[in-house]
Amino acid sequence: MGLLYDLSTKYKTLSIVGMAKNAGKTTALNYLIEEADDEGIRLGITSTGRDGETQDLVTGTEKPKVFLYEDTIVSVPTQLYDLADAGLEIIKKSEYRTSIGDLLLCRVADSGYVQIAGPVATVHTKKMCQEMFDMGCQLILIDGAIDRKSIASPETSDAIILSTGAVLSRNLKKVIEDTAHIVELYSLPELEACTARQLITEHMDEDKIMVIKKDRADILDLTTGLGSSRFIDEAIDDDTDYVYIPGAFTNSVIADINPAKLKRVNFVLKDPTKIFINQMDFGQLRKKKFKVSVMKNIEVAAVTVNPIAPSGYSFDHQVLRDAMQKALPDIPVIDVRI
CATH class of the missing domain: 3.40.50.300 (P-loop containing nucleotide triphosphate hydrolases)
Incomplete structure (x- = not known):
């Protein structure tokens, strides 16, 4: 066979x-x-x-x-x-x-x-x-x-x-x-069954960036992370656990986010086809403890x-x-x- x-x-x-x-x-x-x-x-x-x-x-x-x-x-x-x-x-x-x-x-x-x-x-x-x-x-x-x-x-x-x-x-x-x-x-890991996954699923059709804090989702008036790095950084505080990005995920999406926040927060994407980061840059992010998961791999x-x-x-x-x-x-x- x-x-x-x-x-x-x-x-x-x-x-x-x-x-x-x-x-x-x-x-x-x-x-x-x-x-x-x-x-x-x-x-x-x-x-x-x-x-x-x-x-x-x-x-x-x-x-x-x-x-x-x-x-x-x-x-x-x-x-x-x-x-x-x-x-x-x-x-x-x-x-x-x-x-x-x-x-x-x-x-x-x-x-x-x-x-x-x-x-x-x-x-x-x-x-x-x-x-x-x-x-x-x-x-x-x-x-x-x-x-x-x-x-x-x-x-x-x-x-x-x-x-x-x-x-x-x-x-x-x-x-x-x-x-x-x-x-x-x-093959990126899928976001486990949790409150964040439920919140993202409930609001996914709105196609907006979401900042997940404990048991609530703050929906930003942003449909793309491109050129929005500074605004995402401002929305992340000590209670933020996850950030959902609905569209393309590139270096520019996280360029202005505080490194300490990048290390602590888990970024969530709809699926891996949204990632446009080359092998070398992605490897560097991994070394810095950058965490990313997807709704479906x-x-x-x-x-x-x-x-x-x-x-x-x-x-x-x-x-x-x-x-x-x-x-x-x-x-x-x-x-x-x-």
């Missing part, structure tokens, strides 16, 4: 997330699709945008096509339906629209290449996944075609498969460190590595895979080029 079979016993939906363009995300998708066919797992395939085209619409570089096997359920917009090399049987026209037509839910009648697309809104993706399950799918793969970071949101799927590789840097050590940093962020089910960069350089396949596995001992690491 292969990796996908093991994952299908744990998860129902998996998002494939690329750390950068050309990190091998589509290659990883094809690898998993082929393995599902070998294992007899009926797949549903959708996307957060468009994928499967032969050329990257942004960079102009050649892209691997998406090959789907018979009986797969896939979402395809009307304008891409006739471009499919595969034989597609339309099961139903969905209620979701895209810039390239209404989304159709199709069964692959004859194996072949397909350009896939799906809903952009997370809530619509979840509804479409349920429709696919109702049609008999055992596992759904969600391709993060447009925004390669937001698709990692824990609201989208049960877990993610993270695609990384040589495109990140010519320096192997940096590729390993940057990938391990993202996995570390995605992200489970990384596997990491795929691509040793070849589109600009022409590459790493040794085995060296890259072994180094990544050593850095991430608890997560399966797969070289999808072998």
Whole structure:
């Protein structure tokens, strides 16, 4: 039994997330699709945008096509339906629209290449996944075609498969460190069940910064921490236990906060995709006893590595895979080029 079979016993939906363009995300998708066919797992395939085209619409570089096997359920917009090399049987026209037509839910009648697309809104993706399950799918793969970071949101799927590789840097050590940093962020501890979690949950829809003091939440008239560091510092007093930041979390969010307060207060984020702090700066914050937790973290089910960069350089396949596995001992690491 292969990796996908093991994952299908744990998860129902998996998002494939690329750390950068050309990190091998589509290659990883094809690898998993082929393995599902070998294992007899009926797949549903959708996307957060468009994928499967032969050329990257942004960079102009050649892209691997998406090959789907018979009986797969896939979402395809009307304008891409006739471009499919595969034989597609339309099961139903969905209620979701895209810039390239209404989304159709199709069964692959004859194996072949397909350009896939799906809903952009997370809530619509979840509804479409349920429709696919109702049609008999055992596992759904969600391709993060447009925004390669937001698709990692824990609201989208049960877990993610993270695609990384040589495109990140010519320096192997940096590729390993940057990938391990993202996995570390995605694995941040969730805020335990407590009064603070209850208060944040009650007011989360207001999308405002909250300062939690004992059994109450002071809701600041701030929707973002960017440029608000001084105001957050003023709101933190000796009774403050937690600060909830609803949006992006960067160095500037905490730049003007007293170091003693930073050490004492626990910052809470909606999920790890909100953090935009590099590996070195985050490591320095950790050394200063900076504490951060999330309402929901992200489970990384596997990491795929691509040793070849589109600009022409590459790493040794085995060296890259072994180094990544050593850095991430608890997560399966797969070289999808072998």
